[in-house]
Amino acid sequence: MKNKIRVLGSISLLSASLLIMNSCSSIPKGAMVIQDFEKDKYLGNWYEIARLDFIFEKNLNNTTAEYSLNENGTIKVVNRGYNYIKNNYVASTGKVKFAGDSKEGKLKVSFFGPFYSGYNIIGLDSDYKYALVAGKSLKYLWLLSRDKTMPQEVKEAYLKTAKDLGYNTSELIWVKHD
Template sequence: MKNKILVLGSLTLLSASLLVMNSCNSLPKGLKTIQDFDKNKYLGSWYEIARLDFVFEKNLNNTTAEYSLNEDGSIKVVNRGYNFIKNKYVASTGKVKFAGDSNEGKLKVSFFGPFYSGYNIIALDSDYKYALVAGESLKYLWLLSREKTMPNNIKETYLKTAKDLGYNTSELIWVKHN
C-alpha cells in the first residue's frame, strides 16, 4: 500500500511538472510581443550580443542561432557556441513553433522533445537586423543582431526596454565574437 501511494504521488508530481514545463503561454508581467511578425524575414543567422546567463549557455562565447524552415512549417533552430572552458564548439538543434497567432512574435522553442519554453520577441527593427527576445520569466533575455555587433543607440533602447520590464540588465553577459 505504501508503495502504491508513493507511485501515485510521484506520478501526480511528474504530471504537474510536465504541465508547468510544457506551458509556455505566460509572459513576464507587462511584456508584449511584437505584432506583424514575418517568420520568413526572421530566418537566417543571428549573433548573440548579450544574454542573461543560464546553464545551457554557461561559458559560451561566439554564440549564434541559425533559423530555417522545417517541412511542416515549424522553424528549425541550431544554436552554436564556443565553450572557452572545455575549448570546443557545442551545438544544439531545436524546434520553434508559434505559441499564439502566426503574425505575433510569441513563440515557443524545444530542445528536449515535447518540452517547450517561451521565446518572445519583444523588440525588432523593421529590417529584422536587431532583436530583443525574452523567455517566459525575467531569468531569460537575449539581445540579437545579424552582425557581430549592435549599434549603441539600438543597444541602449533595448536595455531601457528590458530594464523597464523588470530585467536586471546589470547581470547581462556580453558575448565575445572572435
C-alpha cells in the same frame, strides 16, 4: 499495496506539477510581443550580442542561432557557440513553434523533447536586423543582431525596454565574437 499508492501519488504529483508549469505565463509580466511578425524575414543567422547567462550557454562566446524551415513548414533552430573553458565548439538543435497567432512574436522553443520554453520577441526593427528576446521570466533575455555588433542607439533602446520590465541588465553577459 503501499508501494502502489506511493507510485500513484508520485505520478499524480508529477502530472500536477507539469500541468501547473505549462499553464504558467511564458512571458514576463508587462512584456508585449511584436505584432505583424513575418516568420520568413526572421529566418537566417543571428549573432548573440548579450544574454543573461544560464546553464546551457555557460562559458560560451561566438554564439549564434540559425533559424530555418523544415520540409514540413516547422521552424528549426541550431544554436552554436565556442566554450572558451573546454576549448571546443558546441551546438544544439531545437524546434520552434508559435505559442499563438503566427503574426505575433510569441514563440516557444524546445531542445528537449516535449518541453518548451517561452521565446518572446519584444523588440524588432523593421528590417529584421536587431531583436530583443525575452524568455519565460526575468531570468532570460537576449539581444540579437544579424551582424557581430549592434549600434549603440539600438542597444540603449533595448536595454531601456528590458530595465522598464524589471530585468537586471547589469547582469548581462556581453558576448565576444572573434
